[in-house]
Amino acid sequence: MGDEVRRDWWKKEKEEWEAYWKVRDLDSRGTIFPRMKYYVHKWWDAPSTWFRERVVEPLHEKNRLPYYHFKYARVPEIDQCGVNDFGCIHEAREQFRKDKFVDGYILQILKMRYDRCMVYNFPNPAPCAQTVEDLEEADLNFFIKYGELGSEGDVKDAYMKQKHRLIWERRNPEIMEERAQKYAEHKEQLKNGQFDHSFWKKGLFYMDKKNYEAPYEFHLQKALFEGDKPLSKDWEYYKKVSEDPEFDKEQGKTSNVRMW
Template sequence: MPADFDKGAYPEPPRQTPVVDKQTALPNPAVILSKLFYYSVDLPVTTFRDAVDSIRSSNKAVYYHQKFRRVPDLADCQHGDYLCYYEAEMQWRRDYKVDQEIVKVVQERMRACQQREGPSYHQNCAQEIQQFNQTTNNFQSRYGDLGAYATGRKCLMKQKERMMAPQTQSA
């Protein structure tokens, strides 16, 4: 503090903090229990968690974008190779979910444009509507009419039937 301060307005702080006047010589049981809990439970758990977190931080995998390696399609699997069948089925299911999400995202974009543009959305949202129609047609041609229990094998058979069906030519 400066030498010329007003002692009435700013009194000097006490030189020592007062000593707590104990009424008894017995220790406080709450302090004993809190220390016992800290050293027996909290400290070991915290130390273990910090050790695990330090190990995990060096091997941190990004949870929201897991990349799976591509496996052969069902048509490329050898006869009787059940592991290949299983991997192809799991890959088909992931692709199916991704395609569903793509359709949802395109539909949300189209609806947002319709909401934003109002009555003139046919003119101003033509690109979004065309993209939505193309996406839904592609999804329908690949996954449509598979039923509730769709599998990769059913989808493959549907694609084969579609390729073998006679092409109708428009004149």
């Protein structure tokens, strides 16, 4: 499977490189200086391309060693451990820490893909729609599992948070049904080439509830590139919203910049 993927990748890479030179050739026809640049660049590229395709790649294929992605054996999760089985609890805690590191690195990779895509396609971000979608969805899932636990949060805290979340979803089925409907509509729009980033981000950064905290506080509960801003730092936020219709009335509903 790995060899087929690698060969397909090299084939696609070669086709893209040939297409690049074809475009350069067509663009420079009927000109003087661009045509000279084309021939100089082509002459400079030909030896290195020949050496790569005729010498380097055959040697790699001949001497390639099998590579196996190392997989750690999974230990029982915290919900499978006995109350007094401290060894099992310790292993589940260490597995949770490792999973958090892995998920954080996955987010960093998605963020780097997003940055490269936006820079490469500037000023047209349309080709990066799926990249943005993958990043936002992964970031949301990361926060659902690890968010608001603080730097000292462990597997027990995450387990209790998950139980509370499931209980809340069961008590509010109408909200979950509406969310599922909105999510399905968003995916359908994305499939049809219409990407609405406001589905993930509402308003501007200063209007987000996660910024309702002192700027000097920092907790290691979200990915480092995103920062760490608990959604419920103001513990009475939802109470204030329900009691005062004018409190934070524009939260997530507008992107107008207010100068005062």
